[in-house]
Amino acid sequence: MQTYQHADFLKRSLDSVLEQETSFEFEILLGEDASKDGTREICIEYAERYPELIRLFLRERKDVIYIDKTPTGRFNFIQNLYNARGRYICLLDGDDYFGDPYKLQREFEFLEDHPDYVMCFHRIAKIDIKGSPIKDPLAQKFYDRDREAGEILWGNMHPATVMFRNIFLDGFRFPENFLKARLGDVFLYSILANYGMAKFLQEIEPSRYRIHPGGVWSKDAGIKKLQNRIRSYELMEPHINSVNMPEYRFILMNFYLDLTIESVKSGKISDFLRAYVKALMLSLSGRKHLKWFILFHFKRRFISEIIKDL
Numbered sequence: 001m002q003t004y005q006h007a008d009f010l011k012r013s014l015d016s017v018l019e020q021e022t023s024f025e026f027e028i029l030l031g032e033d034a035s036k037d038g039t040r041e042i043c044i045e046y047a048e049r050y051p052e053l054i055r056l057f058l059r060e061r062k063d064v065i066y067i068d069k070t071p072t073g074r075f076n077f078i079q080n081l082y083n084a085r086g087r088y089i090c091l092l093d094g095d096d097y098f099g100d101p102y103k104l105q106r107e108f109e110f111l112e113d114h115p116d117y118v119m120c121f122h123r124i125a126k127i128d129i130k131g132s133p134i135k136d137p138l139a140q141k142f143y144d145r146d147r148e149a150g151e152i153l154w155g156n157m158h159p160a161t162v163m164f165r166n167i168f169l170d171g172f173r174f175p176e177n178f179l180k181a182r183l184g185d186v187f188l189y190s191i192l193a194n195y196g197m198a199k200f201l202q203e204i205e206p207s208r209y210r211i212h213p214g215g216v217w218s219k220d221a222g223i224k225k226l227q228n229r230i231r232s233y234e235l236m237e238p239h240i241n242s243v244n245m246p247e248y249r250f251i252l253m254n255f256y257l258d259l260t261i262e263s264v265k266s267g268k269i270s271d272f273l274r275a276y277v278k279a280l281m282l283s284l285s286g287r288k289h290l291k292w293f294i295l296f297h298f299k300r301r302f303i304s305e306i307i308k309d310l
Contacts, residue, residue, distance in 0.1 A: 001013070001014070001017070001028060001029065001030050001031065001080070001092045001093070001094060002031045002033065002073050002076045002077050002080055002093060002094065003030070003031070003032055003033065003035070003039055003043065003093065003094025003095075004032070004033035004034075004035050004039065004073055004076070004094070005035045005036070005037050005039060006035070006037075006039050006093075006094035006095045007035070007037040007038040007039045007042060008037075009094060009095040009096075009097075009210060010039055010042050010043070010094045010095075011042060011046075012097050013092060013093070013094050013095065013096060013097045014028075014030075014042075014046050014094075015097075016092075016097035016098040016099070017092065017098060018050065018053070019098075019101050020098070020101055020102075020103065020104045020105070021101050021102055021105060022104050022105045022108070023105065024105075024108060026053075026086060026104060027053060027054075027055055027084075027085065027086060028050075028053050028054045028055065029055050029057065029080045029083055029084060030043055030046070030047065030054050030055065030056050030057065031057045031059060031076040031077070031079060031080045032056070032057070032058055032059060032076075033059045033061070033064070033073055033076045034058075034059055034060055034061045039094065040058065043056055043058075044056065055083070057076075057079065057080065057083070059075065059076050059079075063075045065179055067179070067180060067181070067182055068182065068228075072182075072184075074178075074179065074184055077184060078174060078178075081168055082168055082173070084166055084168060084169075085169075086166060087165065087166055087169070088107070088108060088111055088163050088164065088165060088166060089163065089164055089165075089166050090103075090104065090107070090162065090163045091159035091160065091162060091185070092159070092160050092207075093159070093160070095210045095212065096160045096207060096208055096209050096210055097160075097207065097208050098160070098207050098208075099125065099205045099206050099207050099208055100122075100204050100205035100206075100207075102204070103122070103204050103205075103207070104163070106201060106203065106204055107120050107122075107163035107201065107204070108163070110199060110201060111163060111165065114199065116196055116197065117196050117197050117198065117199050118149075118164055118165050118192045118193075118195040118196035118197065118198065119152075119157075119162055119163060119164035119165070119189075119192055119196075119198045119199075120162070120163055120164075120198060120199040120200070120201055121157040121158075121161040121162045121163075121198060121199075121200060121201070122161045122200065122201045122202070122204035122205075122206065122207070123144060123161065123202075123204070123205075123206035123207075124158035124160060124161050124206050124207055124208075124209050125206040125207070125208055125209070126208075126209050126210075126211055127208050127209070127210050127211070128210070128211055128212070129210065129211070129212040129213075131208075131210075134211060143156045143157070144200055144202070145200050146197065146198065146199055146200050147197060147198040147200070148197055149193045149194070149195075149196060149197050149243065149244055150193065150243070150244040150246070150247030150248070151198075151247065152189050152190070152192060152193040152197070152198050153186075153189065153190050153193055153236075153240070153244060153247055153248050153251055154251055155183070155185065155186035155189055157189065157198065158207065158209055159185045160207035160208070160209060161204075161206070161207050164192050165192075165195065167191070167192070167195065172191075174187075174191075175238070175239055177235040177236070177238065177239070178235075180235055181231070181232035181235045181236065182228040182229075182231065182232050183228070183229060183232035183233075186232060186233075186236075187232060187235070187236055190236045190239060190240060190248075191239060193240075193241075193244050194239075194240075194241045194244070222262055222266075223259065223262045223263065223266060223268070223271070226255060226258055226259045226262060227259065229255055230252065230255050230256065230259065233248070233251065233252050233255065234252070236248070249282050249285055250282075252282055253279050253282035253283055256275050256276075256278045256279035256282065257275075257279045259271070259275040260272055260275040260276045260279060263275055
């Protein structure tokens with residue numbers, strides 16, 4: 001768990017982990033990033049109450065890693081992972097929480113029985129700052145399925161839903177590019193994709209993902225979000241294996257086409273031209289694959305219709 005300025009939500013988050021019913025022992029690595037709102041005091045309180053479960057790491061702001069001049073929780077995230085001692089790892093931010101007391105047990109059992117899978121995941125439910133549900137039915141229908149290794153690169157598995165094998169026990173350490181990519185979770189998934197597939201577990205009740213103004217990713221929108229996503233994916237490329245590379249390029253082409261569409265809508269012609277050329281070059285590398293042809297030409301026609309309406 002990593003937390004910063006989550007005083008209003010942290011107790012619910014911690015309690016959802018402490019309520020887990022398991023047949024095995026687990027540890028809670030709680031990394032606190034020098035909050036000013038009382039978050040640190042809550043962490044200390046829980047660590048003193050549950051010393052056999054919680055390993056508390058009190059970080060300092062001098063260690064914060066900046067990405068695109070923006071402070072992030074990346075140092076906290078990395079150090080938590082490097083200190084994990086279990087065979088498997090789950091992720092949780094201090095403003096989200098688990099929605100099923102058997103989440104850990106069910107994911108653990110699946111990974112124990114299926115060594116060809118590197119990770120498993122389940123549904124996520126969005127809530128607002130007050131805890132009220134935010135409906136997102138299309139996302140659930142599209143994302144609730146198993147993933148081949150290459151498909152893991154799409155991301156679309158919320159960190160609060162995953163459990164994955166602890167590759168750090170074998171000495172793995174993140175490459176330098178990880179310190180530059182905004183999408184830390186997707187970068188991590190791209191590494192895990194080199195080890196196996198991902199299983200969707202329908203029977204687990206969804207974790208809760210809280211949308212609020214303090215959320216780092218919630219602040220980005222539109223073109224900026226797409227540009228950050230593309231930049232993160234381009235930083236991943238040296239670490240994608242040859243088997244997953246075709247899917248990686250297909251994903252990147254898709255994002256460049258989306259950026260092309262958003263640039264046209266915003267009247268940013270220079271951004272439109274750069275993004276379209278990138279998408280075109282990527283499409284040529286996959287010209288033998290039908291899905292590349294369909295996606296590129298479908299979105300190209302869509303772009304043409306937008307241009308006509310301008």
